[in-house]
Amino acid sequence: MKKQRYTISVFTEDVVGILNRVSIIFTRRKINVESIAASESEIKGIYRYTIVITETADQINKVVGQLDKQVEVVKALFHPESEIVHQEIALYKVRTGVLAAGGNAEKIVRAHNARVLSVEVEFTVIEKTGHKEETQQLFDDLQPFGILEFVRSGRVAITKPMKTLSSIVDQLEKLVQN
Amino acid sequence: MEELLTKTMTNQKLMTGSQAIVHSLIAEGVDLIFGYPGGAIMPVYDALYFVEDKITHILTRHEQGATHAAQGFARATGKVGVCIATSGPGATNLITGIADAQIDSTPLVCITGQVASQLLGTDAFQETDIIGISMPVTKWNFQITRAEEIPYALAKAFYIARTGRPGPVLIDITKDAQFEKLEFDYKPFKGMRSYVPVPKLSLTKVAEAATLINAAKKPFVLFGQGVLLAQAEIEFKTFIEKAGLPSAWTIMGLSALDSDHYLNVGMLGMHGNYAPNKLTNECDVLIAVGMRFDDRVTGDLSRYAKQAEVIHLEIDPSEIDKNVKTDVAVLGNAKESLKALTDLVNKNEHKDWLEKFRDLEKEEYTEVINEELNPKSEIMSMGEVIDKINLHSDQKNIIVSDVGQHQMIACRYAKFKQTRSSITSGGLGTMGFCLPAAIGAKMGRPKTQVISIIGDGGFQMTIQELGTIFQFKTAVKIVVLNNEFLGMVRQWQELFFEKRYASTTMVNPDFQTIVKGYGIKAKKVDKRENLEEAVKEMLEHDGSYFLEVMVGKENNVFPMIATGASVSEIRLK
Numbered sequence: 001m002k003k004q005r006y007t008i009s010v011f012t013e014d015v016v017g018i019l020n021r022v023s024i025i026f027t028r029r030k031i032n033v034e035s036i037a038a039s040e041s042e043i044k045g046i047y048r049y050t051i052v053i054t055e056t057a058d059q060i061n062k063v064v065g066q067l068d069k070q071v072e073v074v075k076a077l078f079h080p081e082s083e084i085v086h087q088e089i090a091l092y093k094v095r096t097g098v099l100a101a102g103g104n105a106e107k108i109v110r111a112h113n114a115r116v117l118s119v120e121v122e123f124t125v126i127e128k129t130g131h132k133e134e135t136q137q138l139f140d141d142l143q144p145f146g147i148l149e150f151v152r153s154g155r156v157a158i159t160k161p162m163k164t165l166s167s168i169v170d171q172l173e174k175l176v177q178n
Numbered sequence: 179m180e181e182l183l184t185k186t187m188t189n190q191k192l193m194t195g196s197q198a199i200v201h202s203l204i205a206e207g208v209d210l211i212f213g214y215p216g217g218a219i220m221p222v223y224d225a226l227y228f229v230e231d232k233i234t235h236i237l238t239r240h241e242q243g244a245t246h247a248a249q250g251f252a253r254a255t256g257k258v259g260v261c262i263a264t265s266g267p268g269a270t271n272l273i274t275g276i277a278d279a280q281i282d283s284t285p286l287v288c289i290t291g292q293v294a295s296q297l298l299g300t301d302a303f304q305e306t307d308i309i310g311i312s313m314p315v316t317k318w319n320f321q322i323t324r325a326e327e328i329p330y331a332l333a334k335a336f337y338i339a340r341t342g343r344p345g346p347v348l349i350d351i352t353k354d355a356q357f358e359k360l361e362f363d364y365k366p367f368k369g370m371r372s373y374v375p376v377p378k379l380s381l382t383k384v385a386e387a388a389t390l391i392n393a394a395k396k397p398f399v400l401f402g403q404g405v406l407l408a409q410a411e412i413e414f415k416t417f418i419e420k421a422g423l424p425s426a427w428t429i430m431g432l433s434a435l436d437s438d439h440y441l442n443v444g445m446l447g448m449h450g451n452y453a454p455n456k457l458t459n460e461c462d463v464l465i466a467v468g469m470r471f472d473d474r475v476t477g478d479l480s481r482y483a484k485q486a487e488v489i490h491l492e493i494d495p496s497e498i499d500k501n502v503k504t505d506v507a508v509l510g511n512a513k514e515s516l517k518a519l520t521d522l523v524n525k526n527e528h529k530d531w532l533e534k535f536r537d538l539e540k541e542e543y544t545e546v547i548n549e550e551l552n553p554k555s556e557i558m559s560m561g562e563v564i565d566k567i568n569l570h571s572d573q574k575n576i577i578v579s580d581v582g583q584h585q586m587i588a589c590r591y592a593k594f595k596q597t598r599s600s601i602t603s604g605g606l607g608t609m610g611f612c613l614p615a616a617i618g619a620k621m622g623r624p625k626t627q628v629i630s631i632i633g634d635g636g637f638q639m640t641i642q643e644l645g646t647i648f649q650f651k652t653a654v655k656i657v658v659l660n661n662e663f664l665g666m667v668r669q670w671q672e673l674f675f676e677k678r679y680a681s682t683t684m685v686n687p688d689f690q691t692i693v694k695g696y697g698i699k700a701k702k703v704d705k706r707e708n709l710e711e712a713v714k715e716m717l718e719h720d721g722s723y724f725l726e727v728m729v730g731k732e733n734n735v736f737p738m739i740a741t742g743a744s745v746s747e748i749r750l751k
Contacts, residue, residue: 013372016321017309024314065496071318071338074372169371176369 001056005034006078007086007157008064010049011041011165013072022049022073025066031055035088037154041165046074052155075168079159086157090135091117092126092142093149099124105145112138123148191363195325196221196356199289200229202332205364208260210251210621212236212244216264217304219291221356236621236650239642241268243614245275246640249284250618253601254576254626256409258285258339259618265291266304269350270311274608276346277315281605282430283403285344287335288312294354295323308350317345325358329365337367342375343494344407377495379510379518386506387489388522390463391421396531398454398461398486399423400446400475403430403604404468404493410513411435411597414467417520422527424535426454428469429589432600437573437593443535447475448739449586452546452748453538455739458483459746460534465489468512471501472605481744491515545750546736551591557730558706560587560659566713567629567657568593575627576601576619580612580636583665586735588631596626610639616654617646627655627717634660634686644696647722655716656698658726661733662686669734693724704728 012018019038026033034052041048055063060078067076096119098105109116114128128138135152193201199222203211211233215223226235238244241263248259259279263272269290279286293302309321318338320331328351335347369375391397405414411434418425418435424443425435435442444451446458455477458464464486469475476482479501490497490504491512498507508515550561564587567575574596579588581603594600601619603611616630637658647654664682671679693700699719703712709727716723739748 013370017313017319020310020313028314062496062500065498065500069494069496071370071373172371172374175374176371 001058003054003056005052005054005081006060007081007084007155008051008053008067008076008078009157009159010051010067010076011074012047012049013074014040014045014047015072018047018072019049021070022051022067025063026053029059029063031059031063035154037156039156043165043169046165046169050154050156074172075165077159079157083160084157085160086131086155087129088132088135088153088155089127089129090139090150090152092128092139092147093123094126094142094145094147096120096122096124098145105142108138108141112141114138191361192359193362194221194225194356195328195351195358195360196225198325198328198360198362199332199351199356200225200233201362202329202364203260204229204232206258206332206336208233208258210234210236211260211262212238212247212251212618213262214238214241214244214264214268216268216291218265218293218353219262219268219289221353222262222289222291222351236617236646238614238617239645240640241271242274242610243617243640243643243646245272245279245286245288246608246611246614247618247621247646248286248288249275249279249282249611250578250601250615251622252284252286252618253615254598254619255622256598257622258287258336260287260289262289263291264304265293265308266306268304269308270306272348273311273315276312276348278603278606278608278611279346280315280317282603283344283407284346285339286346287332287339288346288348290348290350291356292321292350292352295352296354298352308348312348315346316348319348319350321350321352322355323352325355325360328355328360329363330367333365333367334370337369338373342373376493376511377509379514380508381518383506383508384515384518385522387465387508387519390487390489390506391423391465391519392524394463395528396461397421397423397463397465397528398457399425399465399467400428400469401425401431401434401467402428402469404491404512405431405434406598408468408493408512410511410516413513413516413520415439417516417523420520420525421523422525422532423465424528424532426451428472428475428604429600429602430604431469432589433594433597436595441532444539445590447472448477449590449735449737451539451590452542452737452750453535455737455745455748456538457534459485459744461486463487463489465491466502467491467516468493470497473501476501477739477743477745477747481746491519542737542750550587555730556706557733558709558727559733560584560729561591562706563657563659563709563713563727563729564588564591564631566710567717570710570714571627571717575599575629576623578602578612578616578619578628578630580630580632581607581609582633582636583661583669583733583735584631584633584659586666587659609636612636613640613656614643614646616656617643617652620652620654621650629655629657631657631659633665634658634662634684635664637689638686641692644693644698647698648696651721653721655719656722656724657716658689658724659729660686660689660726661729661731663731665733666735668732672732672734673740689724689726698722698724700724700726702726702728
C-alpha cells in the first residue's frame with residue numbers, strides 16, 4: 001500500500017503527560033514523527049497538537065483510532081495534504097557583514113519575501129514563513145554566505161472541512177450530561 | 179483513635195491524604211485489596227490499619243502477585259480489582275500484571291506510593307518514573323502531588339477502570355500528599371467530554387447486520403470476553419438460539435456459554451478445535467461478538483474468512499478493521515447490541531450447517547481427543563486430569579490456568595456450566611499468572627471451588643504466593659501438571675527447531691516438600707490407577723490442596739495451526 005503525508009490534529013485536555021501518551025502511540029508502531037507543534041486551540045483548556053507523518057491509509061486510520069481512544073484526547077482527526085492549509089516558520093542567523101556587503105545575500109532575502117527580525121552588530125536574524133520547500137529554498141540560497149544558526153518550527157495547519165471543534169465538544173459534553 | 183477518626187470524618191471531614199485514599203476506596207465499595215507495603219506507601223498502610231473492619235488487605239509475597247490476584251478477583255467478580263505497592267521496585271513489579279490487565283481488558287486500580295514531590299526527578303531512594311513506565315500499559319494514569327486531588331482522582335480512576343472497555347488505571351501518590359490534610363468530600367465521577375465509554379448503538383447498523391444474518395446459509399459466531407464484560411450471557415444465548423447460530427469462543431470468552439450447549443462448537447485459534455477453525459473459511463457470514471481477532475485466533479490474515487461477510491459487535495471503535503476488515507460494524511455494549519439484533523433476526527436452525535461442525539468434531543475426537551482423554555499408553559496425559567475434574571465436580575468450578583500446554587489443554591477440555599469461570603492470561607501470555615490469580619478469584623468468590631491448573635514452569639515463577647495461601651488460609655486447589663519441561667516451547671522446538679531442546683528441560687525440586695512447608699495438603703500421582711482417587715480427594719478436601727501429576731514429558735498439544743498458516747490448515751497431528 002502506498003504511503004502519503006498526513007497531518008494529524010489531536011485535541012487534548014490540558015494535563016501533564018498527555019504529550020507522552022500521544023507520542024508513544026507512534027513509538028510503539030515505529031512511526032517517525034516528521035513534525036509536531038502544540039498550542040492552545042480556539043477553545044480555552046483544549047490543546048491542539050499538529051503532527052505530520054507519512055503512512056499508508058490503513059495505518060493512519062488505526063493510529064488515529066488509537067489516539068482518539070486515549071482518555072484525555074478529546075478528538076483526533078487526520079487529513080491528507082489537499083484538506084489543509086498549512087504553514088511553517090523558519091529563522092536564520094547570518095553575519096550582518098554578509099548582508100551589508102551589498103552582494104547577493106540581500107537580494108536573496110528580498111526575493112524570498114523574508115523578513116529581517118533583528119539586526120545586531122555581529123548578526124542578523126531573518127524570518128521566513130511558508131511551506132517546508134520554501135523555507136528550505138531560502139536555506140539553500142543563503143548557505144553559501146554562511147548560516148550561523150537555523151531553526152524551523154513544526155507544521156501548523158487549519159483544516160478545510162467546516163465542522164468546528166466547538167460543535168464536536170458540544171456534542172461530547174451533551175453525552176456526559178445524559 | 180478509630181473513634182476519633184470517625185468523628186473527624188463525619189463532623190469536619192478534615193483528614194490526611196492517606197486517610198482520604200482509604201475512605202475513597204470505602205466509598206467505591208472496595209472491601210478487599212492486594213498489596214505489599216514499603217517506605218513511600220507507609221502512611222496509606224497506617225490508614226488501612228484503622229479501617230481493618232472495612233477493608234481487608236491481602237499481603238501477597240511479591241507485588242506481581244498482588245496485580246495478578248487483583249486480576250483474578252476482578253475476572254471472577256466483575257468488580258474492579260485493587261492493588262497497592264510502594265514506589266520504585268514495588269511499582270515496577272506491578273507492571274507485568276498491569277500489562278496483562280490492559281491487553282485482557284481487566285478493570286484494575288493500582289495505587290503506588292511515590293517519593294515526596296520536592297524529590298521528584300532527583301533519583302531519590304526508591305524513586306522511579308512509574309507514570310512514564312506505566313503509560314503504554316494503562317488505560318489512564320495520574321500522579322497526585324497534593325492531598326486535595328485525591329477524592330477526584332480516585333473517583334475518576336474507578337470510573338475509567340470499570341466503564342466502557344475496562345482496563346487498568348494507575349494512581350501514583352507522593353508521600354507528602356499522603357501526609358497533607360484536606361477537606362474530604364467524595365463525589366462519584368460522572369463522566370468527561372474526552373472519554374466516551376460506550377458508543378451510541380446505531381439501529382441502522384443493527385438492521386444491516388440482521389439482513390446479512392437472515393440471508394446467510396452458513397452463519398458462524400465468534401465470541402470473546404466482551405460477552406462476559408457486558409454481562410450479556412443471556413442475551414447472547416437468546417440471540418444464537420433464535421437464529422440457530424453455531425458459536426465458537428476465544429479463550430477469553432470461555433464459560434460465557436455452557437460447554438455442552440448444542441450451539442457451542444468449541445474453541446478458536448492455534449490450539450482450538452478442528453471444526454470452528456476449518457469452517458471459518460467456509461462460512462458465509464461471520465459474526466464476531468466482543469472479540470478482537472487476535473493473531474492466535476486468526477492465523478494468516480490474508481487467508482482468513484475471505485469468503486465471508488463480516489459483522490463485528492464491539493465496544494471499542496479502534497478494534498474495527500484493526501485486523502479483519504468488517505462489512506458491518508455494530509458499535510456498542512454487547513448486551514444492548516445483542517438485544518437489538520435478536521429482535522430483528524429470523525428464527526432459524528441451520529441444521530445441515532451445524533451438522534458439518536459435528537462431522538469435523540467426530541474426526542477430531544477420533545484423531546486427537548480420544549487419545550488425550552483415554553491414552554493407550556501408560557504415560558498420563560494432561561487431558562485425562564482435566565477430564566477427571568469434569569467427572570467428579572459439578573462443573574461449576576472456576577478454572578484458573580497459567581500459560582503453556584496445560585493452559586491449552588485446560589481451555590480445550592474443562593467443562594463449564596457457570597459463567598465467569600475460566601480465568602487465564604490470554605493476550606499477554608504471562609507465565610506465573612495462575613497461582614496469584616487463583617488466590618484473588620477464591621477471595622472474590624469464596625463459595626466457589628477454585629482450581630488452578632499450572633505447569634511446573636509457571637508454578638515456579640510465582641511459587642512464593644504459597645505463602646499468601648498459608649497466611650490467609652485460601653482454599654484454592656493447585657494442580658501442577660508436571661512434565662519436567664517448559665512444554666510449549668519444547669513442542670515448538672520439536673516441530674520447528676529439529677528437536678534442539680535449548681533450555682527447556684526443568685530439573686525441579688521436590689514440590690511435595692516445598693508445599694508441605696506451607697502447610698498445604700499435598701499429593702503426587704505418577705500412576706494412572708491413583709489419579710481418580712486423588713482428584714476426588716482434592717475436590718472434597720476442605721482447604722487448600724496441592725495435586726502434582728506426572729504427565730508425559732514429550733506430549734504435544736494438537737490440533738495446531740502453525741505460525742503463518744491459515745485457520746483451514748489446522749493440523750490434527
